[in-house]
Amino acid sequence: MSRVTNLKISRAHLTSRVKQTMVAILSVTFGISMYIFMNGFMTGVNDTQTELAFSTLAHLHIYNDLPEDNTNLLQKKYGEDKLVNLRNAKVIQYTEGIKNSAKIIAAIEDHPAITGITPQVNVNVFFRNGATKLNGVLSGIDVKQESFLFGTEKYITEGSWSSMEDRGDGVVLGAGLAEKLSLTLDDNVTVITADGVSRNFKVIGIIKTTIGGVDNAKGYVRISSARQLISKNQGYVTDIQINIKNFNEATKVATQLAPKVSYKVESWNESNGQLQAGNDLRNIIAVAVSLTILLVAGFGIFNIMNMTVNEKIKEIAILKAMGFDGTDIIQIFLVQSVIIGVIGGIVGITFGYLVSVLVSYIPFRVATLDTLPMVYDPQDYILAFIFGLITTFVAGYLPAKKASQVDPVEIIRG
Amino acid sequence: MNEEIALSARAICKYFHEPETFQVLKDISFDVKKGEFLSMIGKSGSGKSTLLYLLSTMDTDYTGEITINGECLTGRTQNQLAAFRNAHIGFVFQFHYLLPEFTALDNVMLPALKLGRKSEEEIREDAYSNLKLLGLEAQAMKQSNKLSGGQQQRVAIARALINQPAVIMGDEPTGNLDSKNTDIVFDIFRQLAAERGQTIIAVTHDDEFAQKSDRILEMADGRILN
Numbered sequence: 001m002s003r004v005t006n007l008k009i010s011r012a013h014l015t016s017r018v019k020q021t022m023v024a025i026l027s028v029t030f031g032i033s034m035y036i037f038m039n040g041f042m043t044g045v046n047d048t049q050t051e052l053a054f055s056t057l058a059h060l061h062i063y064n065d066l067p068e069d070n071t072n073l074l075q076k077k078y079g080e081d082k083l084v085n086l087r088n089a090k091v092i093q094y095t096e097g098i099k100n101s102a103k104i105i106a107a108i109e110d111h112p113a114i115t116g117i118t119p120q121v122n123v124n125v126f127f128r129n130g131a132t133k134l135n136g137v138l139s140g141i142d143v144k145q146e147s148f149l150f151g152t153e154k155y156i157t158e159g160s161w162s163s164m165e166d167r168g169d170g171v172v173l174g175a176g177l178a179e180k181l182s183l184t185l186d187d188n189v190t191v192i193t194a195d196g197v198s199r200n201f202k203v204i205g206i207i208k209t210t211i212g213g214v215d216n217a218k219g220y221v222r223i224s225s226a227r228q229l230i231s232k233n234q235g236y237v238t239d240i241q242i243n244i245k246n247f248n249e250a251t252k253v254a255t256q257l258a259p260k261v262s263y264k265v266e267s268w269n270e271s272n273g274q275l276q277a278g279n280d281l282r283n284i285i286a287v288a289v290s291l292t293i294l295l296v297a298g299f300g301i302f303n304i305m306n307m308t309v310n311e312k313i314k315e316i317a318i319l320k321a322m323g324f325d326g327t328d329i330i331q332i333f334l335v336q337s338v339i340i341g342v343i344g345g346i347v348g349i350t351f352g353y354l355v356s357v358l359v360s361y362i363p364f365r366v367a368t369l370d371t372l373p374m375v376y377d378p379q380d381y382i383l384a385f386i387f388g389l390i391t392t393f394v395a396g397y398l399p400a401k402k403a404s405q406v407d408p409v410e411i412i413r414g
Numbered sequence: 415m416n417e418e419i420a421l422s423a424r425a426i427c428k429y430f431h432e433p434e435t436f437q438v439l440k441d442i443s444f445d446v447k448k449g450e451f452l453s454m455i456g457k458s459g460s461g462k463s464t465l466l467y468l469l470s471t472m473d474t475d476y477t478g479e480i481t482i483n484g485e486c487l488t489g490r491t492q493n494q495l496a497a498f499r500n501a502h503i504g505f506v507f508q509f510h511y512l513l514p515e516f517t518a519l520d521n522v523m524l525p526a527l528k529l530g531r532k533s534e535e536e537i538r539e540d541a542y543s544n545l546k547l548l549g550l551e552a553q554a555m556k557q558s559n560k561l562s563g564g565q566q567q568r569v570a571i572a573r574a575l576i577n578q579p580a581v582i583m584g585d586e587p588t589g590n591l592d593s594k595n596t597d598i599v600f601d602i603f604r605q606l607a608a609e610r611g612q613t614i615i616a617v618t619h620d621d622e623f624a625q626k627s628d629r630i631l632e633m634a635d636g637r638i639l640n
Binding site: 323325 | 470472511513515
């Protein structure tokens with residue numbers, strides 16, 4: 001009964017000052033919608049960034065790690081207390097690349113998280129056209145799998161990706177590389193390996209990914225052609241690229257796969273710390289900015305509730321004189337701010353969604369983007385609402401506490 | 415009037431500490447009988463209002479002992495006292511202190527809703543009959559800030575009566591009223607004391623008002639004179 005009465009008083013306070021109530025609601029609305037918008041936008045930017053990065057980068061990557069530190073091999077054999085004299089030391093044999101890729105692929109491909117595996121033979125080469133010679137990487141790839149993992153085919157600007165399957169002598173060149181070598185479609189290019197082997201390829205496609213490492217230095221050929229170029233047998237690869245369902249679990253999957261494979265299994269965030277750091281920093285900025293906005297909204301509510309308490313101080317005194325206790329008074333004022341919080345939260349979620357939709361239509365033609373990226377994650381909406389409620393609750397509690405401590409005698413006697 | 419004691423004060427002392435320590439009430443003891451209409455008079459600063467607020471349980475900073483309706487109230491917590499006031503004490507102040515957003519009827523209902531002993535319907539009926547007693551039935555559904563000063567004061571009295579308190583306390587209850595309204599209020603108090611056996615304690619500056627009451631407690635310099 002007394003609770004109903006308290007609610008009635010709260011409602012009377014709210015409705016008797018519509019303007020102030022509106023301002024308080026608006027400040028919460030603004031805070032929450034900015035939180036939603038900022039987070040949606042930042043997640044969108046992060047996802048775009050990641051998607052771009054994953055156009056050449058696999059989630060997991062198996063390769064033959066460089067041999068360990070071999071500068072002091074003798075010490076390992078003879079111990080530190082023996083003096084050994086050795087001149088002109090050389091490593092005479094170590095294995096490059098992965099010899100028996102089929103076995104490794106067979107060992108890992110039934111892992112449930114894996115969505116795609118593709119072998120690669122990456123060779124450092126010189127691309128030559130007449131007198132122009134450029135350093136670059138020739139990537140021998142499985143035409144279908146490569147495009148399945150990285151969507152490479154959609155970055156082709158001229159020629160055709162799939163025609164590589166029919167032509168062992170066809171090469172797809174990065175746009176910048178082709179330009180520097182003055183090559184166009186159907187021209188010939190000479191590829192020279194570190195061992196001095198050279199071979200002619202025909203340019204059957206030009207690719208443009210906006211990633212410098214690909215556009216300015218990479219050429220794709222069929223994997224068999226690459227093996228042939230460096231005189232390696234069937235089954236030889238330098239890298240096995242693996243995509244998994246959720247790239248955020250790459251490190252976890254990497255540790256699960258590691259025991260099955262005698263080579264190095266590396267997750268994308270291990271080899272590209274800067275991507276992860278960039279994502280994390282952007283997320284921190286988004287959260288910091290939106291929490292600051294919510295905090296400011298909280299101060300707004302605090303201010304308004306404080307004014308209300310001061311304005312209603314005589315009513316509070318008389319309520320206490322009539323027998324309403326501290327808890328009732330806190331309830332009366334807390335309910336007001338929670339109502340403001342809930343209404344502001346609901347309107348804020350709607351408004352935040354509308355702003356996000358609006359912004360997602362703003363044209364932004366960079367790389368693969370047409371408009372600004374935006375993500376609609378229900379979790380952001382729920383969190384925004386919860387944070388909004390917490391803010392209004394705290395902002396309302398302090399003035400309510402103050403109201404509950406009003407001494408009726410002091411107020412009534414004046 | 416019967417001989418039952420409604421309120422008793424024993425050895426009440428109170429000090430003000432601001433701006434300097436000063437004894438406002440000096441060893442005050444008295445009893446008020448059930449159904450008695452008591453007026454407290456005295457010059458400003460004599461301590462009569464201070465005493466009233468101690469009796470009202472709102473001010474707990476004193477020494478001595480206060481008993482109302484046989485219950486000793488000294489040393490209870492604020493929330494216990496609030497509950498006690500709600501059930502047993504009614505207040506009328508010089509200013510009405512009605513909630514301006516509420517109708518006269520809603521204002522009167524407030525303390526009873528807080529008490530929660532009756533259903534809302536019963537409370538509404540009680541409140542309406544209280545307003546009727548004070549000649550305000552036509553004003554029941556009006557918003558309280560739309561009423562005249564005299565009407566507001568009478569609504570405040572109706573509110574003080576709603577829980578049928580044992581003691582009704584007034585701090586200059588007629589201070590803001592013209593003589594006609596003062597007479598109405600006085601008659602109501604008189605009637606309540608006589609017919610319902612409710613004890614009335616009123617601080618007043620109005621000698622005529624005091625003369626008509628059952629007993630006068632005159633205060634000077636923190637002591638009772640008579």
